[in-house]
Amino acid sequence: MPGHKLLCTTASRRRTIAQWSSKINTSGGRIAPYFFIEGHIMLEIVILAAGKGTRMRSAKPKVLHTLAGKPFLAHVIDRARDLQAESIAVVVGHGADAVEQAVADHGIVFIEQKEQLGTGHAVLQTLPSLQDDATVLILYGDVPLIRSETLANLAGLVSDEAMGLLTVTLANPQGYGRIVRNALGEVKAIVEQKDASREQQQIREVNTGVMAVKARLLKRWLPALENNNAQGEYYLTDIIAMAAKECIAIETAQPASESEVLGVNNRAQQAQLERIYQQEIAEQLMTSGVTLMDPARFDCRGTLSAGEDCVIDVNCVFEGENHLGNNVAIGPNCTLINVSLGDNTVVHANSVLENAVVTGNSSIGPFARLRPGTRLAEGARIGNFVETKNAAIGKGSKVNHLSYVGDADVGAEVNIGAGTITCNYDGVNKHRTEIGDRVFVGSNSALVAPVNLASGTTIAAGSTVTRGSTDDQLVVARARQRNIDGWHRPEKKS
DSSP, X not given: OTTOOSSOOHHHHHHHXXXXXXXEEEETTEEEEOOOBTTBOOEEEEEXXXXXXXXXXXXXXXXXXXXXXXXXXXXXXXXXXXXXXXXXXXXXXXXXXXXXXXXXXXXXXXXXXXXXXXXXXXXXXXXXXXXXXXXXXXXXXXXXXXXXXXXXXXXXXXXXXXXXXXXXXXXXXXXXXXXXXXXXXXXXXXXXXXXXXXXXXXXXXXXXXXXXXXXXXXXXXXXXXXXXXXXXXXXGGXXXXXHHHTTOEEEEEOOSSGGGGOOOOSHHHHHHHHHHHHHHHHHHHHHTTOEESOGGGEEEEEEEEEOTTOEEOTTEEEEEEEEEOTTOEEOTTXXXXXXXEOTTOEEOTTOEEESOEEOSXXXXXXXXXXXXXXXXXXXXXXXXXXXXXXXXXXXXXXXXXXXXXXEEEEOTTOEEOTTOEEXXXXXXXXXXXXXXXXXXXXXXXXXXXXXXXXXXXXXXXXXXXXXXXXXTOEEOOSOOXXXXXXXXXXXXXX
16 A cells, blocks of 8 residues: 555554553552543444353353353453443343343443354444444453453554554464464464464464454454355454555554463363462462462452451452451451451451451451341450341440341440340341340340340340340349159150
8 A cells, every 4th residue: 555654663663652651540550541542532342242152051141150250241341441441332142131231230332243153243243333533442251351451552552554463472372363474573464273384383472352443444344354264254353464455554462461361161261260360369469468378269259458467268258348457367268248347356267247347356256147237346256156137236245156136236345145136027027126335145035126225234044035124134034943843754655
């Protein structure tokens, strides 16, 4: 093409990246890049998510299988959002309704590919929604570890005279399309494994499928794709040859690590990516000062922040948003879901905490369950086989074992004995139990709500309490004991 450069020089490529980098801001630890192309911010992202994923052997669409408790597709959408694109379009096909429902809250556009006729055909469906001047970044819904920094670098290579292609160099490129370059290092084609010559099969740089290109070029190239291949599909990779033919430069970028571009095709690969993801989080936590007794037996399915000198034992699972203060210790086999633990708190083995707030200097478990709405004040103690729900436990109060405290407000320095329950449900409505400061509740007591126990009250063991008390009263609410002489135990009849 007369007057059109075949490939940006190394110097011009560096300038492109430098201009791009100058537009990057950071917020909350995540990259927040902005595109600046001839005075316009214009990025549109297309995520391909129409495949069935036959090798997953599941009725569920492949992109809805999870990594760290979140669908693959949701991970990719999050990274796309980091780039602050003008629009994010997800191409759906198999299980379209389920896919749309799963990520509907992400505020994205769904475009249906009624027939799955290849990646080129999938992107073709999006053309009416793309603005001619936009840079289009094409991602895959089953590649959940891709990093926003990598995508930012790739998109920064795009101009009217160049497209961006993400490649990766593998020690074993078996099965991947090879990146074929000429003597000048220019990309000329992508050759699939089955079509590669013996010499081409020695190439270790391979195609990831992720690319960025001007929309106006896609609108010219995609309708011209042909499906004269063994699969009878329209391949997106065929536009590389079209670009080379038109002397559109094919600039390449590579991810920081191979794991970023690993896709998921079966359960084994899903498990592999899960461990990679968890290992990265574990390393970040350990770098920040957290002790993990075994990083290989740790699972974070959300976010986890921690102060200094925290220790997490094996087989702990964190879901949602969790925060640990300083010097927090969590024993083995614990699950925390949306929990905040204050300084010097200890969670003993096999405890489950959900939507709970612990002020600090508390002890929980072992085998304790803190259900949603539990709030522990400074120094409160929850012992083994204790369950709490929607309950505020006051400063220094103790529920040490085998008790249920639900829908209750417990004052300071209260001691609740073993086997105590708050009877909060009448079969229709929930009622609250109010317990003042310094109350002592004897073992095996039932507090029938609504009931209010004033400060200093003592409940005799085995009592069923149905009425409130005044300060410092002794409450005895149990049947009078009778001892019957000459009692004969029943005997089995022959």
